[in-house]
Amino acid sequence: MNITLKTIDDTNRKAVLALSVREDQPFVASNAVSLKQADETNAEYPGVARPFAIYADDQLVGFCMFSFAPEDEDEDDRYWLWRFMIDKNEQDKGYGQAALTEIIRYFHDNGADRLYLSTEPENERGLHIYHKAGFRETGIISGDEAVLMRMLKGPNKMIKKFYGVDVDQAMRIRGRKGYGVSIAVCDSDGDYSTYCSGSGRYGEDFPVNPDMLFQAGSVSKPMFALTLLRYADRGLIDLDADISGVVPEFVRKGPVTFAALLSHTAGYNLHGFPGYRADHEPFSLEDVLNGEGVTPKLRRIRPYGRQHMYSGGGITLAELAFTRITGVTLREAFQKEVAGPLGLKRTGFFQPLDEELAANAAFGGRLGIKEDPAHGYHYYPEHAAAGLWTTPAELVKIGIALSESYRKGGLLKKKTARRMMTPVMDNYGLCLNVWESETRKDSVAGHGGENWGFLTNWVFSRKKGICVAVMYNNVTEAADEAMDNIACEIYRNAKD
Numbered sequence: 001m002n003i004t005l006k007t008i009d010d011t012n013r014k015a016v017l018a019l020s021v022r023e024d025q026p027f028v029a030s031n032a033v034s035l036k037q038a039d040e041t042n043a044e045y046p047g048v049a050r051p052f053a054i055y056a057d058d059q060l061v062g063f064c065m066f067s068f069a070p071e072d073e074d075e076d077d078r079y080w081l082w083r084f085m086i087d088k089n090e091q092d093k094g095y096g097q098a099a100l101t102e103i104i105r106y107f108h109d110n111g112a113d114r115l116y117l118s119t120e121p122e123n124e125r126g127l128h129i130y131h132k133a134g135f136r137e138t139g140i141i142s143g144d145e146a147v148l149m150r151m152l153k154g155p156n157k158m159i160k161k162f163y164g165v166d167v168d169q170a171m172r173i174r175g176r177k178g179y180g181v182s183i184a185v186c187d188s189d190g191d192y193s194t195y196c197s198g199s200g201r202y203g204e205d206f207p208v209n210p211d212m213l214f215q216a217g218s219v220s221k222p223m224f225a226l227t228l229l230r231y232a233d234r235g236l237i238d239l240d241a242d243i244s245g246v247v248p249e250f251v252r253k254g255p256v257t258f259a260a261l262l263s264h265t266a267g268y269n270l271h272g273f274p275g276y277r278a279d280h281e282p283f284s285l286e287d288v289l290n291g292e293g294v295t296p297k298l299r300r301i302r303p304y305g306r307q308h309m310y311s312g313g314g315i316t317l318a319e320l321a322f323t324r325i326t327g328v329t330l331r332e333a334f335q336k337e338v339a340g341p342l343g344l345k346r347t348g349f350f351q352p353l354d355e356e357l358a359a360n361a362a363f364g365g366r367l368g369i370k371e372d373p374a375h376g377y378h379y380y381p382e383h384a385a386a387g388l389w390t391t392p393a394e395l396v397k398i399g400i401a402l403s404e405s406y407r408k409g410g411l412l413k414k415k416t417a418r419r420m421m422t423p424v425m426d427n428y429g430l431c432l433n434v435w436e437s438e439t440r441k442d443s444v445a446g447h448g449g450e451n452w453g454f455l456t457n458w459v460f461s462r463k464k465g466i467c468v469a470v471m472y473n474n475v476t477e478a479a480d481e482a483m484d485n486i487a488c489e490i491y492r493n494a495k496d
Contacts, residue, residue, distance in 0.1 A: 364453015
């Protein structure tokens with residue numbers, strides 16, 4: 001067959017508009033919508049949108065539209081197959097594959113070095129055609145669509161860059177059976193994107209996906225603080241009240257307040273917690289603070305309010321006081337106060353992890369091999385300090401909600417959010433690091449996290465709706481440094 005791409009004009013426009021796909025292909029936009037978008041795009045950027053009618057010999061069989069912007073500063077935004085469809089009456093005749101070959105030739109002959117497209121992950125027929133033509137997943141999910149790319153010059157190898165960062169190289173991900181990374185971003189345009197690569201379980205073909213759960217480590221702390229502050233907004237919690245009487249067995253001499261505990265200025269020990277095997281018998285908060293597990297007993301070792309000394313033990317004491325005052329567990333409170341209002345489906349203090357959630361959960365490092373093949377992660381009874389399971393995409397939603405609260409109020413009252421994100425000592429607010437960017441044109445907040453086998457980096461702007469979350473299922477000094485660099489670089493590019 002002879003496939004040709006013809007300009008759409010008055011002689012064929014009506015026929016192109018009459019083309020349609022099958023009912024089981026709802027993810028394909030109508031040609032009327034596509035042509036309208038082409039007109040709107042070209043009115044602002046002449047010549048960028050290029051719609052064509054697809055002919056097999058002399059018969060109209062389909063439609064395609066390109067985004068062709070060779071002058072765009074971002075090389076990943078220059079050449080896109082924007083729309084592609086074959087009429088429902090002409091499918092299964094080989095026209096799609098043949099037309100795609102002609103489309104690739106068009107881009108190649110007009111100077112493109114690579115070609116991108118995006119499609120619904122459920123579009124199995126389309127993915128089959130794209131894979132056969134040499135397109136491969138980049139790992140990026142943009143607007144709920146998977147982004148694919150094909151090199152047009154040189155070897156057809158994937159260039160995996162996400163917001164200008166070669167993530168796989170930076171994180172030293174080798175193949176699908178090593179470690180894996182999951183990233184989510186909301187950029188300055190308000191666009192949400194995710195990137196996934198590698199394996200969520202060491203030694204297994206278990207590709208990371210945007211919904212895969214990771215342990216967040218100390219990013220649990222700001223999630224606890226956010227939950228507690230929701231109660232403070234309703235007058236049910238007083239941040240500055242002496243709570244010594246609520247937890248008298250752990251406070252020999254007061255005062256102690258939620259504000260001091262959340263800002264790590266109360267002087268307590270227990271920097272962090274290593275966790276326990278997933279099948280370990282449950283521990284209560286009292287058990288942990290009494291030193292009945294693998295960590296020492298909680299005690300004050302520095303003068304109250306004199307210095308910033310990071311203390312997971314102090315956060316656990318705050319959690320105990322919170323549960324005694326409210327009469328609810330942190331898991332229940334977080335679901336009601338944060339997850340519910342924000343529509344979060346896969347974030348919570350799941351300790352132990354629910355079996356139905358474990359099916360799509362990452363394992364930390366090599367714990368599945370070393371300890372328990374069925375549960376490659378640790379159990380953390382210290383929920384507020386280290387017990388959160390989540391995804392980068394949902395961490396980004398929380399970051400954007402906090403940013404909005406800081407600017408104008410929302411999930412938290414504006415006054416409360418600003419207190420949370422105002423430094424108390426050493427650029428640390430209420431369970432949040434707070435600092436100014438190098439250009440001093442942005443104010444940034446966030447937190448890092450490290451559990452046994454898991455690393456998290458979470459950062460968002462207080463002044464703009466920008467947030468980046470990176471999660472990785474391995475812990476090394478090099479990986480920790482690489483994650484910091486990745487988060488900073490992606491944040492800068494998402495801001496610009």
